[in-house]
Amino acid sequence: MSDRPRFITAEGFARIRAEYEQLFGSERPKLVETISWAAGNGDRSENGDYIYGRKRLREIDRRLGYLSKVMKNAKVVDPASQPDRDVIRFGATVELADEDDARRTLTLVGDDEADAGAGRIAWGSPMARALVGARVGDERIVRLPAGEKSWEVIAIAYPEGAIRAT
Template structure:
């Protein structure tokens, strides 16, 4: 069985200023804080002799590879990202960075912010602009209704609010 995994399709290049700050902070933390700590632990573990049975050495080296891989990814990704820090001219439509409140057929409301794929987090209500739901919302205006094909079947949503600042 092969370990090969095809590369992920590239996500959109757009990111909010907050998202860029988070990625830069993660890169700084990995490179300046975590990597030196793990390197020191691996160095101490290497002094203990037989490395083939030394868990601190083996898992430390594994963690170093993970850190280096993430650092390489973040460095390359940050070079190609485009920070979107301007509001759109037409704030009555759903575009990147908008907080959108949706209402389903039962009257339940959900609110999401449309962000780049590098910063999405459903627990914080941040939805990637590459996701099917965000794609269905983009370009819509207030009170527009649209159908969304989800794993649960077709769902109908109405856009009840669009904001370009954080909701209270």
């Protein structure tokens, strides 16, 4: 992960911080306690609690390190403060229609908060890059692994009111 800023919404930052706090403040201390108890039981080579606990502790520490870097490099952007709401930018919720008039609604979010199943696509994805700068009525051709597809911008919306990261 580079040290360049990573754009993220306040909501996405809050989710990452909550995961970090849950892992660091709750799950990790319980696991350390279990590992200490298991280590005191003698032979560690056949002690499932000890072996699994150490493996899980490494996974948690690796995830904590990643989340820490994400939070350090995060640049929280409030989509509600977007001055030009007629153009697709970071945080916009966009309604699109393809050639067959199939509708799709997407929100452009940071790479660390993307969830395609929920309609949140990464700011750096091919679809988002093709849409940035478009206005209602514009048609954009998106190059995807399955081939090119044309999408027309039907509506652009931004959230109302500022959301603050805690």
